[in-house]
Each structure stands twice: as structure tokens, then as C-alpha cells.
Amino acid sequence: MSTSYAHLLPPSWKTQITQWIEEDVPSFDYGGYVVGETDQIAILYGKSEGVLAGVPFFDEVFKQLDCRVEWHISEGTHFTPIKKVAHVYGKARNLLLGERVALNLISRCSGIAYKSRLIADIQKAYGFKGIIAATRKTTPGFRLVEKYGVLVGGLDTHRMDLSAMIMLKDNHIWSQGSITKAIQLARSVGGFSLKIEVECRSEAEADEAIEAGADIIMLDNFTDRGLKDAAKSLKDRWRDKRQFLLESSGGITIDTVASYFNDNIDILSMSTVTQGVAHIDFSLKIQKS
16 A cells, blocks of 8 residues: 555644754754764665655655655555665755654654554454544644554544534533533534534433434443444434434454444544554664765
């Protein structure tokens, strides 16, 4: 699989790259003084198995430092170590100035893409026709990179932020006293273009949410068996009466995801796609003269 999602990125992302470079060298670049300004070539090695992701971020780091990257594999490619992934051309000082920022970005992004790919492969093997999505449990300031990795790996990003979809959870419902009131208030400001999702802990709560017009019902923290029973019951009961999607979330991991596959479930969301993910080991080595 080979693809690029660079054109999805907002204008602000290049400013973030600038800020990350500034964070790493806020004053003097002492090591850069040592290596100087000679033209050099560095090799990017993939030292652990993974899926390449984060190419636009890596490119932009070195573009801002007047370096050029030549890739030998496409973004989205699965690779095994040790792999020569790219060559980077530029001044020795600039190569080392961008090294850690670029490696941090690509290691994290590729790790998420690799885990997403493994989960997508499980989905394909079992023939699950629903959607498997990440969640909003991402690293502050790094969400764009992490969600990008999810896309490259082949899973759904779910909502990107609080403005992308209205999700009503227990605290929202508590504030209004009922699911119905919370949905009515949310609809009054969200308009026709935003979907409303409601977190439900029981079939009774799900019934109320469906009746009130929720677009997506999240069955939260159900066991795999309990989920299947509830999903079938809800779909049977509301067939030809209401249109809605059923989502399952809570405690789903790469080891257990297959046990949640069900024809009555439309979406499985997993925070473990972006949390606790091993980074892919990359290194950047300047070729010796």
C-alpha cells in the first residue's frame, strides 16, 4: 500500500515545524559549530520493522534548513530492517540541526501507522465490514502527526477535535438531567451539518438517545458478548423506524479487537491506536568521506 495525505494538512502545520525546530535550538548550536558548513549526505535507516509515515513532516524539517530529501520507498510502505529509507543532502550543521526533530516526528508517526496497519490486517482477515477508528486521546500539540499516522496505516481518524462532531458523554447528560434534553440543546447550536453521538451504558439509554434523534450510539464499555446481544436487540427493535450507527468503545485492544467484530456494529473505536504505541527505530547517519 502506498499513498500520501500531504494535501490534507492545514496551513498551520509548517508553523508547527518551525516551532519544534526552535524548541530544539533556542540559542547557540554548539554541536553545529563543531561540524561546520561542508556539504554532506546522510542516510536514513529504518532499524525496526514498520510502516513509513510522516514524510511531509520529515521533508519540511529539512526544507526549512535548506536540505533536500530523496526517498527510496513511498509513504505507507511496510519495511523490515535494516532498510535504507532515504538520503538527505545538505550542510553538515543543518543535517544535524534537523536530525532529532525529524526522527522524533517520523518515529512516532510510523509507529502509529504500523499499529494501525496491523489492526487493519486483522479486520481484513476476519472480513469485518465496519469502521475501526482511533480516538481523540492524542498527545497535546502532536495530534496532527498522530492522526496522520492513523490514516497512513489504514484506519479511520474518528473526530479530529471538539468542533468536528458533537459527542455527548455522561458529564454532558448529567448537566441537562437527561439524554433527550442534552440532544435537543446540542441540536439547537450544531445545526443540520453536525452529527450527534451519545455515549450509552445500557440499552435503555440507547433507546432514549435513538428516540431523541442521535445519529450515532456509542455502547461504552460493554463486554464482547454483551455488546453483540445489545447491538442485535437495538438494530432489531428500531429497524425501519430510525436511522443510526452503533459504535463500540472502551477497553478494545489489538489482542481483543477480533472478538468485537459483529455485523450489527458499525464502528469500533480504540484509544490504543495512539496510546502506548512503540516508536519505529530510525537513525540518520552522515556518510564518512
